[in-house]
Amino acid sequence: MAEKYQFLDIGATGPGILVAAFDNQVMYCNSSGADRTARICAALRDLLERGEGGAVLERVRAWSGAPLADAVPLRLAGGLHSLYLNGAEPALAAIYEGRDGVDDVAIVAAALHEHEAELLPWLDGPPQTNEAGRSANFIAAMLWLADQGLPPRFECLEIGSSAGINLMLDRYHYDLGGVQVGPEPGAMRFKPEWEGAAPPDHAIEIVSAKGCDVAPVDLTDPAQAVRLKAYIWPEHTVRFERMEAAIAEAGKEAPDLLRMNAADFVEAELAKPQPAGTTRMLMHSIVWQYVPEEQQARVTAAMEAAGARATADRPMAWVALEANRVLHIHEMVVRYWPEGESGALVTRAHPHGAWIGWGSSSRTI
Structure with a gap:
């Protein structure tokens, strides 16, 4: 895990860039008052680092473009949030409600494996961040x-x-x-x-x-x-x-x-x-x-x-x-x-x- 933010070229590709993109998103969320979304992105980063399997993370690892420019962390974060909003994965409430002392990585891993079919389409296009x-x-x-x-x-x-x-x-x-x-x-x-x-x-x-x-x-x-x-x-x-x-x-x-x-x-x-x-x-x-x-x-x-x-x-x-x-x-x-x-x-x-x-x-x- 990055101790502090380091500049990352938004168009960067290659070895190590994927995990760095998730680190960047964690820092970006924390600086914008989005600590719970930061927890989701940090858990995803940890799963990538430890080599967690499954169709969702394997597709992310095979990403051919620039993961930060393509907002890969936010594509997955949006998919996981949708599971919470529609009640499909109640365990995610522990993170989205800001509870302390829970295993974020285990919760996110379970959601990824249980809902592969629902989550994979979220990787097909960039986030719709209308505000x-x-x-x-x-x-x-x-x-x-x-x-x-x-x-x-x-x-x-x-x-x-x-x-x-x-x-x-x-x-x-x-x-x-x-x-x-x-x-x-x-x-x-x-x-x-x-x-x-x-x-x-x-x-x-x-x-x-x-x-x-x-x-x-x-x-x-x-x-x-x-x-x-x-x-x-x-x-x-x-x-x-x-x-x-x-x-x-x-x-x-x-x-x-x-x-x-x-x-x-x-x-x-x-x-x-x-x-x-x-x-x-x-x-x-x-x-x-x-x-x-x-x-x-x-x-x-x-x-x-x-x-x-x-x-x-x-x-x-x-x-x-x-x-x-x-x-x-x-x-x-x-x-x-x-x-x-x-x-x-x-x-x-x-x-x-x-x-x-x-x-x-x-x-x-």
Whole structure:
């Protein structure tokens, strides 16, 4: 077991990387207040180290990609959490309820062997980590962009939208360091602990919000909603409340969500006419690591080409809220065109919206 966090290249492969990826996830969960999920990941790591057999762990050992970039620990953690949520493996309650003095490794091993058929499909695709609290960062980005002189009317495009929870960001209310944005009372209310200066106070308008995902989730389908809940770290009870609120909102009006890969979606949307006086904004949160390199290159090329065509009346912006695995926090970097192309660190943030630090003045671990 790692005594302290050491930097691990998210795209690393090869001998020793698998166990290191689980160590990394343990540290990441602990730093984010998810001690029970950390216990699950630590037990999985110990089982891998001791050579535990079974179809699930053997498939993990044979992983051909980068285990951290592919979020292998979280794929298994989601599957185990689903067994707890649906009552299929009551023994897991000892871990998920935070009991001390129990043998986590034995409990997790028994679950892996007993439920191989249920757990193996969880390794087939990346986690669906939709979290409404990240919308507060996107709103902060809009306030910042408006302060740079961009039109405060935003056409939002999101890749990796999962269930489209953040596509409904105009239905939520935000208190960001005292700056109020959004409808009252709002389908959800976000008041993250704010660090640093307050964001600039501008009137902003979200003209549209459209997104894509390679495997979109229908919030109105109870089975799909349960799968999303399994990826929620159980320590963060407020996230379950937010999920129920999002399900209710989707039932009123579904988010504009397409089944497409990131590159195809961005290229198609950027080819469409952009209304004058509107800022076209690409946004994504905790998704870039799951986008294949070839698609990353296409998205980057499409955005830079669109940026080269941008004008003051039809500007482009790129808002990326992604993990910094050195600091165990998330950072939102914003690029915009026709000026400010290099990108600015606008916020550092808790992965699920508990706190936001304005600029680089915020906390690190």
